[in-house]
Amino acid sequence: MKSVEQHIEDCLGLVAPPQPTEIDLDHAHGTVLAETVASPVSLPGFDNSAMDGYAVRSGDVAEASPEVPARLAVVADIPAGDPTPVAVRPGMCARIMTGAPMPDGADAVVPVEWTDGDTVRVTIDRPARPGNAVRRAGDDIAAGTVVLEAGSLIGAGEMGVLAAVGRRSVPAHPRPRVVVLSTGEELVEPGRPLGPGQIWESNSFMVAAAARDAGCEVYRHGFVGDDPRTVMQTLEDLLLRADVVVTTGGVSMGAHDVVKEVLSQKGVHFTQVAVQPGKPQGYGSIGPDRTPILTLPGNPVSAFVSFQVFVRPVLLKLRGLEPAPLTEYRARLTDPVASPPGRRSYLRGSLSAPTADGRRTVSPVHRQGSHQLSVLAGSNALVVVPEDVTELPSGTEVEVRVLPGT
Numbered sequence: 488m489k490s491v492e493q494h495i496e497d498c499l500g501l502v503a504p505p506q507p508t509e510i511d512l513d514h515a516h517g518t519v520l521a522e523t524v525a526s527p528v529s530l531p532g533f534d535n536s537a538m539d540g541y542a543v544r545s546g547d548v549a550e551a552s553p554e555v556p557a558r559l560a561v562v563a564d565i566p567a568g569d570p571t572p573v574a575v576r577p578g579m580c581a582r583i584m585t586g587a588p589m590p591d592g593a594d595a596v597v598p599v600e601w602t603d604g605d606t607v608r609v610t611i612d613r614p615a616r617p618g619n620a621v622r623r624a625g626d627d628i629a630a631g632t633v634v635l636e637a638g639s640l641i642g643a644g645e646m647g648v649l650a651a652v653g654r655r656s657v658p659a660h661p662r663p664r665v666v667v668l669s670t671g672e673e674l675v676e677p678g679r680p681l682g683p684g685q686i687w688e689s690n691s692f693m694v695a696a697a698a699r700d701a702g703c704e705v706y707r708h709g710f711v712g713d714d715p716r717t718v719m720q721t722l723e724d725l726l727l728r729a730d731v732v733v734t735t736g737g738v739s740m741g742a743h744d745v746v747k748e749v750l751s752q753k754g755v756h757f758t759q760v761a762v763q764p765g766k767p768q769g770y771g772s773i774g775p776d777r778t779p780i781l782t783l784p785g786n787p788v789s790a791f792v793s794f795q796v797f798v799r800p801v802l803l804k805l806r807g808l809e810p811a812p813l814t815e816y817r818a819r820l821t822d823p824v825a826s827p828p829g830r831r832s833y834l835r836g837s838l839s840a841p842t843a844d845g846r847r848t849v850s851p852v853h854r855q856g857s858h859q860l861s862v863l864a865g866s867n868a869l870v871v872v873p874e875d876v877t878e879l880p881s882g883t884e885v886e887v888r889v890l891p892g893t
């Protein structure tokens with residue numbers, strides 16, 4: 488059987504690192520920046536007030552107190568965005584709002600709460616030091632400073648930074664478009680009545696969600712039956728929408744394992760990987776654009792685990808990110824586990840928060856069958872049991888991989 492590492496490498500080999508495109512800021516969230524961005528301007532761009540109040544010469548209010556307040560003539564009113572030049576001479580001040588440019592001559596802002604609020608002649612009963620409530624030009628970013636490195640994932644904070652330095656678009660790697668298709672004659676759309684031998688289709692919803700968790704745009708086509716012509720026709724139609732196709736089902740040894748049947752004629756490789764669950768796997772490229780396709784086994788837990796182990800790194804690579812495996816922790820088993828010889832097991836479980844001494848425990852669930860989907864709902868981690876290990880007693884320290892979105 489093929490090793491897990493070899494299969495990950497083969498899957499990653501299907502995709503080239505992405506080419507950047509110029510992406511409008513409205514669509515940049517979740518993309519990966521392809522170039523380093525420096526700010527063309529300083530931020531703030533000008534000295535401005537941090538508070539609503541009065542711009543003063545600090546010397547004029549240095550001695551102000553409730554007993555002997557300072558009284559200053561209010562010579563201007565400066566709202567944010569006001570371009571009118573204003574000068575404040577001794578004995579004067581200007582009413583100013585948060586974000587408004589500081590007038591010439593003023594070096595401090597007295598918040599309105601320290602005053603009587605008058606708009607003609609204001610009474611100030613507390614001293615203000617030079618620089619009080621003033622935001623200096625460039626105290627956030629100096630012009631020319633790098634604000635985001637190439638390779639940064641553009642989240643909400645990065646969106647704010649890009650807009651604040653004046654970018655309307657950025658060269659970035661867009662979210663890959665993943666098409667998800669399940670196969671199986673027994674499948675029925677959830678919400679519709681079941682006939683004898685039928686089950687509600689769940690893999691496409693699960694895999695689509697996992698692909699979104701991996702930062703992709705997803706088109707969940709749902710499912711098709713086991714007719715080879717329909718499967719091939721559907722795949723051909725879907726290629727137009729896809730940077731990657733992910734299918735589930737029909738890849739094992741069955742008489743109606745249709746995905747394997749139709750795609751092995753198209754050059755897709757079908758193989759058995761030394762992993763549990765998720766042994767039967769297919770990978771290759773199809774169609775005129777050689778669109779990568781990864782075919783996962785139909786057993787729901789197998790589809791889920793093999794998505795996380797084999798497909799997720801491919802999607803990260805397509806996003807321009809490091810195709811890293813799931814984050815690793817070390818933790819002690821709360822219960823013994825078993826694993827088939829020669830296969831690496833990824834058992835479902837719950838990783839605890841660290842105790843005061845930084846240690847964690849992991850509780851493997853008791854139902855580890857490939858069809859026992861219900862346990863996925865409560866699991867936040869996969870316990871990894873190496874190929875050469877068949878049993879581990881409770882208390883053993885093990886490798887744990889944290890599931891995304893948990």
Ligand SMILES: Nc1nc2c(c(=O)[nH]1)N[C@H]1C(S)=C(S)[C@@H](COP(=O)(O)OP(=O)(O)OC[C@H]3O[C@@H](n4cnc5c(N)ncnc54)[C@H](O)[C@@H]3O)O[C@H]1N2
Binds near residue numbers: 736
């Ligand atoms: N003789 C052998 N039989 C099987 C082997 C083997 O080596 N020799 N491998 C087993 C393993 S391991 C797996 S995993 C499965 C993989 O099967 P397929 O990829 O061919 O998947 P199907 O046959 O289509 O379905 C398997 C199972 O999963 C259910 N299923 C499928 N799709 C969905 C869906 N979209 N939503 C919910 N459930 C789904 C399906 O009803 C079957 O119960 O093969 C073993 N057999």
Ligand code: MOO
Binds near residue numbers: 764765
């Ligand atoms: O390898 Mo299968 O994925 O055990 O159920």
Ligand SMILES: [Mg+2]
Binds near residue numbers: 738785
């Ligand atoms: Mg089958």
